[in-house]
Structures are given as structure tokens and as C-alpha cells.
Amino acid sequence: LEHSDKQVRMLDRFSNKSTSGTLHLTATHLIFVESNAAVTTILHHHIASVEKLSLTTNGCPLVIQCRNFRVVHFVVQKERDCHDIYSSLLRLLRPVSYEELYAFSYNPKQNDQQREEGWQLIDLGAEFERMGVPCDQWQLTDVNRDYKICDTYPRDLYVPITASKPIIVGSSKFRSKGRFPVLTYFYQEKKAAVCRCSQPLSGFSARCLEDESMLQAISKANHNSRFVYVMDTRPKLNAMANRAAGKGYENEDNYSNIRFQFVGIENIHVMRSSLQKLLEVVGSRSLSASDYLLGLESSGWLRHVKAVVDAAICLTKAVTVEGASVLVHCSDGWDRTAQVCSLGALLMDPYYRTIKGFMVLIEKDWISFGHKFADRCDQLDGDPKEVSPVFTQFLDCVWQLTEQFPQAFEFSEWLLLQIHEHVHSCQYGNLLANNQRQREELKDRTHSLWAFLLSEQQNYVNPAYCPGHAETHPVLEPSTLPCHFKFWRNMYLQFDRSMHPRQSILKNVLTLKENNRQLEDTVKELEAVSNLSCLPVCLLVCLSLHSRSLFHSLILAMSLSVCLLVLILSHYLTLLFSFWVSWSLSHGLCLNVSASCSVSLSLSVSVQKFFNLKALFAREICLITCQNQNSQKYKI
């Protein structure tokens, strides 16, 4: 399986640049090492397709398209090598069982206990408690303890207190895949609930009394409103077509207290081809601004993104302004429903806009309620018609919101990108498989993504985040003007560095913050030590400046440096050396005080750039200049 090929060139897909290097193929990764040691690593699970183009004079071209939107174009000199790589990749591309996935071989050097703890970081029971559930109107039900009522739902489900077991069972039989209405978010302030389910099996005229009482129960659990909104997230036409197959939507005449409405988000197939078109447009070379905008329009992607956000806004308004409960569904209630419920919760509850809260939200609305990650993200070799960028689209919607409210989110787009990366990487157990029941067996041998992300959460912090924003704007009211919906370059062209800003404000500010934190620590350490040794140092400096003889000053400078050595901790040896050199130089040549000062300053400045330890030097310099000034005073 292991391959290495030395004469390979990697072409940039937008410019004529290319780099040559060596291509390695391991059991899990494709690794390209450039001659300047830069490394490109591609996980096999990320590869969506490999294509061998016809032979050219330079060699055999191999185009690899990845699910994280990376497109790499290799040219392998020998056709035979190219064919070898091609056929090995094809074999690796289509894992058929979960055991073949990277998550089972990935080992981040953790023991079993740590691994277990990682899985327990996010606790949905605690999350419902945070929302104020169970309460006098909502209770935890154990009907699905063994996944008997609905095998794509989690074990723990929350239903209205008045919904008895027969009602639940009856309702679940009347709903597609048994996905009966359950609570997903509780808006404590107005006691309004967001519930989710799948479409009713109503056909043209079928009724189900239990299902009707289920909705009645949901309505009764909220005293603020006499009715419950039923949001069908599909376009009306699609829902009507479903009736012919014995499915459909709620008939307002049969349900006594509902307000029914369609929202019109297109299905997974439309989304799949829309994103495909979008990628084709932005991937084309020498694109003109007009073609880009026209392509953006004809792909329809931004229109679909806006439709999802619009639906979430509609949901949020019903809940927060009217105080009404809302039941959201689509066909099976695991794609559009998940999008709308989670996005709505994000708008309503500032907690979900924090790093941990966002993970909880995904865990709740996507993972536990059975979004089919395995099918939608093509994790195992399966039906290509089941693949669809529904979750990517959700992340896109979240990004659009972070762009509109830069202060409202604790996380930056790097968190979104990282989560997206791992939906496809199959490196962690969380996002594997299609539902909780399937996932339970996998959990014991895999790691949790959330533990990993939380361990390095400082990387995902949005520097513009204001915790106070949550108090002033508990509910976000995004603008739905179309100019606020933008193409997310950092997602869909994330590996095409030539398209990105060459400098990143986000990165810069984060580095600045981190440096500052480190420096403050150092300053504290320094202050602690320098309090002790300040006096002798000053004395020494004064003496050394006063006595102008070469011999004296050399000795004194040396003793000073020894003193400084005590002063500063040993890991700044290099830096100390530069000062020592500058000091002994200036003294050795009997320069006056200001000159010596400037020499040490300039020297330190040049070293400073090298070490990038700016402020530490500022501190150092000021110590020394201060001592210089003291000595000057002394002389006068």
C-alpha cells in the first residue's frame, strides 16, 4: 500500500505556478512534500473523487477533489506511477464498514479514562435543564429508551406532560419514520416551545386522533398562545406531491388549534446540485467579475442560504415576539428541520453563540436527533443521491450571521471550518453514522471531537466578541436584505490561498493577545526578581559609567551581565547575550552614555525582530535606559 513518488508536480489551479516534490501514500493519508519542505496532507476520507486525465508531455495529470473543497492537481512524471496511485486511491476511497474509518485508527495518545471524559463534556440532559426542562408543562419520557418507538431519535425525549404514552405511540405511527413531535428548544421567558417531527402520513384524507391530541398537548403546554404554529419547511408543491405517496402535511381543519404555513426550503437534491454549480463557477480560471456574479446568481446557493435564514427568523419571531410554540417539520425531519431549529435557537439564545454552546447545539439538533451524517457526508460507500451539503449549508448560515453580528459570537469562522473539516474526516466518533443508535457501538472505540476542539478553544475565539452583547441583544434580528448574503470564500476556496487576504486581522489580533499574555507573565516574573537585585545592579552601572578606564568598565560590564543573568531567567540567554555584547562593546570603546544606550537599543531592536519578542525587549530596554538615566544624574 505504501507508495512514494519523487517526481511529482503540484499545480495551482488558478495561476500557472507549480511546485515539485514527493508524493507519499500511507494507509490514511496522501502526503505531498515540496522541495522546500512544505507539506500538503490529505486524509483519504476527504477525497471525493480522483480523476486521471490524458497524458501530456509533462507527465500524467491526476486531479483530486476533496469534500472540504480542496482541489489538487498533480502531474506525475511516469504514467505507471500515476496509475498505481490512482488505483490505490480508488481502493481506499470507498470504505464499506465503519471499522475502516480513520476514527478507529486515530490515536491522540490518550488513555481510556481521558477518552471517556471527552465524551462526557457535552451533556444534553444538563442542556435541557439549562433551558428549564423538565418543568410543570414538559417532562422527560422513557418511551424511546430502547429505540423502539423511533430508532433515529435519541433515548431521552421531552414531551408535554399531558401527552400520555398511547398518544405518543399513536402519533409516532402517523409520522414518517416514527418521528413524532418532541421538544427541541424551550424559550423560558415566554414558556414557548420549539418542537420538531417528520411529516404526517396523512395522504389525501387520513387522520390520526393521537397525533391531533399530541399537537393539542403542545398547544396547551403554552398559556401565552391559543394555537401552535406548524412550520412545514418544504415548498408547498413538494409537500402536495408527497400526499400521493401517503405522506403530506397537516390539514388545518383536522387540528383544532394550529396555524399551518409553508416556508419553502428546497430539498437535498436541489441543494446538492446548487453547491456543485457554485463550485464550478468559483473554480473556473480567469473568471470575470460579471461571470462570477452571474454564476453566483444562477447557482442559487445564496438564495437557498437566505431561505434557511429567513425560516429561522420566522421561527424566532413566532417564539420570542408572539410567545407561540412552533412545530417544525419537513419530510423526514432530519435535514431542513435540523437547520431551521438549530439556527432559530442560535438567534434566540445567546448561550448557543458561545463556543461550548455551539457544540451543544450541534450535538442536540444534529447529532442526537439523527441528521444522517454518514449518508449526507458520504462517509461510507453508499447511494450518491443521499449525499447533500445540508450541514455545510447550516454552517454557511451561521457564518452569514457572524458576519452581520461580529460581536455576538464567541467563536470565529475557524471553529466552523474546523467542524466542517471533521464532518468529513471521520476522525472522531461524534459525527459518524446516521443516528444515536448506530453511534452507540462506535463510541467505545473512538474519540470525541468536542473534547479536541475544547482543548484548543483559544484558537477559535473571536477577538471582537463582547459577552455584554448577549444582554443588550438576547435575540438576534438579522437583516434579510440580500446584500448581506455573501459567498463564503474561506469555506469554499479555503485551500486556494492565492484568493485570500494575504494578511489576516483575526490571526494577527489573536497572536497579539497571546503574546501579550505571555509577556505579562514574563514581566511579573521579572518584577519579582528585579525587586531583589535592583539596587546592586544600579550601583554597578553607576560605577561602571563613572570609571572610564577600559579595564574597569570591562570587568564591571561583565559583572553587570552576571547580575542581569540572575535578573532574567535562563531561557532568555540568547537575548541576554546580545545585551552583554552591546554593553561590553560600548564600554570597551569608552563611548559616552547616550551612544552606548543607542547601540544597545539598535542592537536589541535588530535582535528583537528576530525573536519577535517585542515587548519583552521594551521592558529590557527600559530597565537599561532607566539605569542609564540614573547614572547620568549621578554624574551630574
Add this chain to the structure above:
Amino acid sequence: MEFSEHIKTANVEDVVLRRPFYQPTKGTLCVTGHHLIFSNRGGDSARPFLLLLRNIDAIEKRPSVSSGTITLKCKDLCVLQLDIPGMEECLNIASSIESLSSLETVSEMYPFFYRPPFLSLQDQWGLSSTEQHYAQMKEIHDGWRVSQVNRDYSVSPSYPPAVIVPHSIDDETLVKAARFRQGGRFPVLCYYHRETGTVIMRSSQPLSGANRKRCREDELLLQAVIDGSELGYIIDTRSSQQAQQARMTGGGFESKSCYRGWKRLHRQLEKGKVLQESLIKLVEACGDQSHSVDRWLSKLENSKWLSHVQTALSTAGLVAECVERDGHSVLVHGSEGTDTSLLVSSLAQLILDPDSRTLAGFLGLLEREWVQAGHPFQQRCAHSAYSHVRLRHEAPVFVLLLDCVWQLARQFPLAMGFSEPLLLRLAKEVYASDYGTFLCNSDQERCVTGVKERTHCLFQSLLRANERQHYSNPLYERTELAIWPSIQPPSLQLWKGLFLQWTDDALHLVEAQKVIQNLVSQCHRPLNEKVENTDG
């Protein structure tokens, strides 16, 4: 004062003012010679709202029986509404605003009356002169000289009195070369690239005409520019077809046979009416309240504004590439040499020259390449996107420049010493200003009307300590390298800060910017303070 005859009604009570970001307020409206003043009736702490009449681009009135509504659409793209009780008052106010906002006499404009306490007319007007600029560039003193050939503006009415030309070319040759160029704008130096020793020059089109006239002196002048090296590039900002057509009207281009060593490249940049209409369409699209993404994208595309940004940046990139990567000198021109040539040459300098990316350096660049070089501001910026007046010479070339600079700054957020607020301020000032900097069409006109003696200079004012702080980029880290922008459409963005600045969402962005700014200054401050403390 003669303004009074335009003012039919000076004061109206109980007017309701509606403007972005504020609740409608009731107060007194007052029309003066240059301003619309609105003061809140309660008026204890609230400062009166002041609007420069010059800023008003279009005025729409809807009088009814007992009251009337006036909608003011400003050149800074803000839209205000005044509800005025009394139909007659409404009509009077509207006609006063109409006539006062369209006064054309330069010496009657507000900059001639603006006397802030913090500036003095004795201060130097402008940041630097050609001579000072030349004196700073010691390394060009051997090959180049300052020529005063245009000291009385007789050679080229739109050029400044002094220009930098090759040492070997005497004034007499310049005079003859100038006759061969439209508007007398013979090739002059605008940038010297130290690393390669090559230059960027600009001029107007040669007047070769239908029968392919030649001018020995013009050829000599260009020969002197590439003296020694084999090759120079002429970047013509018209398509080759347009350049051919220009010959029919007396213009033309440098033919290969006459200008040995010069290679001509054509890059079509739009200007004039096309550009103005593009801006109008863009602003219209931004004001559209429709909720359809498709409609928005198609309107945005239809405006072609981003295409103009893309072409301008790519042409500037081409010029910079010739100078930096190929090591060849470049001459940029279009037809008049007062619009797209300036756009391209100044963008190329921003890409190449770290000095022009500082706050003072950028303002200096604008002064040299736009104000002194004779961009006809008064003609180009007479009206903005809302005006219904028939277009004459209007074109938002300067706004396009600012947009391109903004794109550069977005791609290199650390490389620019100035921040977005500066660009926004300039975009506003260029249309309506308290300062005299953007008055008139050329240096000559500025001298004749006494702009330099009787108005204050915007650039000087922007460099005062507290203004400087507001317009500096807190993240600035000087880089000596050229900054090559990506011109792929996904890298270019609509400049929301300008075109959508009056929508609510702009507020969130401004707030976020402030947070970042504070954060950065906080990161710097504790250490600075500590340094100071220890110093004490």
C-alpha cells in the same frame, strides 16, 4: 450677502427630520448660505444638525395642502426627509435649497468661509511641492531634474508649475513635446522604483491624428526615459480599437516604428459617463428593498462596478509587475491623462511603495497624483449617484480609486498605515467639503481663484494629532515588499462601508471595528505604560 436673495424662507418651526440611525425629531429648520441647520426644540444638550448644502445631490418635494415633505438625497449617499408644515414654506425651502446647492462660482463656496479655530490661513497649503518631493529622492538627482517650464501654466494648463523630467531633455524640447500631447500633458515622472531603478511616467495621448504625425521631441523624451535599457512599456488605458478610433479625432497612440524600445499594451478602463452610470446603478441596487437574492446579484452584476474595480486593480498590477518583476519603465496614459492614468499610476505606487502606504504618504500621493496632477475634481464630482441632472463631465474616478484602495487594504490589513474611516472621509469630502483641497479642476484654477490663500487644506487638517489617531490603522506593520492584490472576483467585495453605510447593519460593523481597535491598543498599552513607569 448675495446668498440672501436665494433664501425665500430662512426659518421654519415644527419641522420633523428623519435620518438614518435617529428617531424622527421635531425642531426648527434654518437655511443659511451654505448650510441647512436643524435644531431640536428641546435643544438643551443636543447639538444642531448641520448639512452642507453642497452635499445635496437631489431634492424631491411632495407638497400637499397643509404641509409638505422634502426628501434630500446627499452626495455621501445619505437620504434625509423633512416634514414641513405649510405648503408655501415647503416650496420655499425646496427652491432655496435647489438654487443654493447648485451654485457654481468657486469663490462663493463654503471653504472660502470656513474658519475653524484650530487652523490658520498662514499654514502651508498642501503637504509638499514638486520641488520638495524631488529633493527627498536623492537617488534620482543624476538622471532627472525639476523643470519649471510650466511656471505660468502656458505649456499645459492642467499641469502643476514644476514637473520632473529626464535630465537630458531641455525645456525647449518639452515645449515642443507638449504640443504633441493632448492638453500639453507631456510625459512626466510620477514614481521612481529604487530596487530596479525604473520609473512610472504618465502623460496624455499623443496627437498623431489620422495621418500619423510624428514628433521628434516627444520621441526623444521617451528615449531618454529608457536610456540604456532596451525596453519600456506603454500601458494604454484604452482598448486598441478605441486608440485607433481616437486618431480620427486628432488623438492617437505611439506607433512601434517611431518609439523604438517601447512596447504598447492596451487595457480598457472605463471612465466618464460609463463609470458614472455604473455608480448610479450600484447605488440604486444598494437602496433596493427587495428581498430577492437573485434580483440583488443581477443588479450588482448589471452595475458593473466590481468589474471596474477588477480592471483597475489588474491594470495597476500589470504596471507594478513591469516595474518590479521585469525591471522596465512604464508610461501610462489614456486619452486626456487626467482620469484613468492617474487611477492606474497611483494604485501601482500603492502596490510598490511602502512610503505611500503610510497615512502621510498616502495623502501625499493623493496630493501629487490627483490634486496637483490636475484631476478635474470640480467637473467630475459636481453630482453623485442620485442627481437627475443631465450628465456632463461627472465620473466617480476618485471614488473608484478609494474602492480599489479599500480592496487592497482588505487583502493586506496590516500593510496600510491608514484605516477605512479615512477612505470614507475622503469619499465624502471629495463631493462636499469644508476644505478647499478638492475645489477647482487644476492647479492653475486654484491659483486664480485664490484657493490656496483663502481656504484650508484638508490633508493638513487630517494630519493633526487627534485626527491622525482616528485615521490610523492600529494593526499597521510596515512592510517593504510590494503588495500584490488578488484580482480573482471572489477576492473582491462590495465596499459596504461606503455603499451601505446608512443601513442599520453598518452600525454592527463599526462597533466591531472599535472593539478590535481597543483590543489592539490594550495589547500595546500595558507594556507602554510599564515602560513609562520604569522610566520615571
